[in-house]
Amino acid sequence: DIQMTQSPSSVSASVGDRVTITCRASQVINSWLAWYQQKPGKAPKLLIYAASSLQSGVPSRFGGSGSGTDFTLTISSLQPEDFATYYCQQANSFPWTFGQGTTVEIK
């Protein structure tokens, strides 16, 4: 199985901050990486697919980059509604796997 490792596991930030989350795959996954946002008691919400494509309706402050094994999710200016847990997920090889999650907390 492809292991997905996110860092950091948690980050404390303030409204307006720029936040960067990284995701590393144990094998090359080309650009088949997605990012999700999950709030407590809710289903994950797709933010980014194919490493850098913004899902329809997602604010442009969210951006994704990377290919191969190293990927980044950037929130350019953190908003109050962005405090949540973020997961990466690879769709290159079966079984599809997720990172362990990164929690963005209020500083």
Add this chain to the structure above:
Amino acid sequence: QVQLQESGPGLVKPSETLSLTCAVSGGSLSNYYWTWIRQPPGKGLEWIGYIYYSGNTNYNPSLKSRVTISVDTSRNLFSLNLSSVTPADTAVYFCARVPMLRGAFSSFDFWGQGALVTVSS
């Protein structure tokens, strides 16, 4: 807008079979892959398996011996059966749609709200 809704028993006894249904509204099952994902309380996400509207399936090897996913296109729903459950199978179970991009799988774009299933005697 596609909507998905999970339903099924919230409590299952050990060694029995967990059964959930995902009803899809606002769109057809046709030409899409549909999947199940679970999340134990306080933990991360685990992909269980998918089904194509035609019935083709693919399962996570870690669960393959116990999982069956089926589809009913006449009722626009698909289902999950997980046999011989233990307390380790306690989780929120999500159903989701899998869009294709340039002929490849890319992500899960629409999700159900999730159904908590507890395995306990």
